[in-house]
Amino acid sequence: MEEFVYLIRPNRSNFIETMTQEEANLMDDHxxxxxxxxxxxxxIMAGPCLDGAFGICVFKSDxxxxxxxxxxxxxxxxxxxMTSELHKYRVSLIQGK
Structure with missing residues (x-):
């Protein structure tokens, strides 16, 4: 298994403030x-920037x-x-390991 990271970015800069109910439902699905x-x-881990600029998902795939x-x-x-961008990634350090 290899490690990867994908970044997601909202399709507009004020996404958090202007999210529609449909978009909120899709974020729940996400x-x-x-x-x-x-x-x-x-x-492995995932989460958003608190300013809404982007989120990341670090995961394993074959x-x-x-x-x-x-x-x-x-x-x-x-x-x-959201737009997305995929990269090969390596977790070098992680808490608890």
Whole structure:
């Protein structure tokens, strides 16, 4: 397994302040998606910047293609409310390990 990180960025700068109910529902779906990845032991960590600029998802996958699929199936990405960017990544230090 390799490690990857994807960054997501809202499709507008004031997303948090102007989120519609539909977008809020999609963000709930996004959070559940990440919780499911955690339960499957694929997710290492995830979270947003508190200023809303971007979020990150650090996870494990067996290939670049599967990593892209994981990123692209994130409801925030697949529904176009967030743009995404995928990179190979290595967790060098992490608390508790």
């Amino acid at each position: 959070f559940q998606y990440l919780k499911d990845l955690l339960a499957e032991e694929k997710l 290939s670049w293609e599967n990593a892209e699929a994981i990123m692209n199936h994130d409801p925030a990405v697949s529904n176009g409310i």
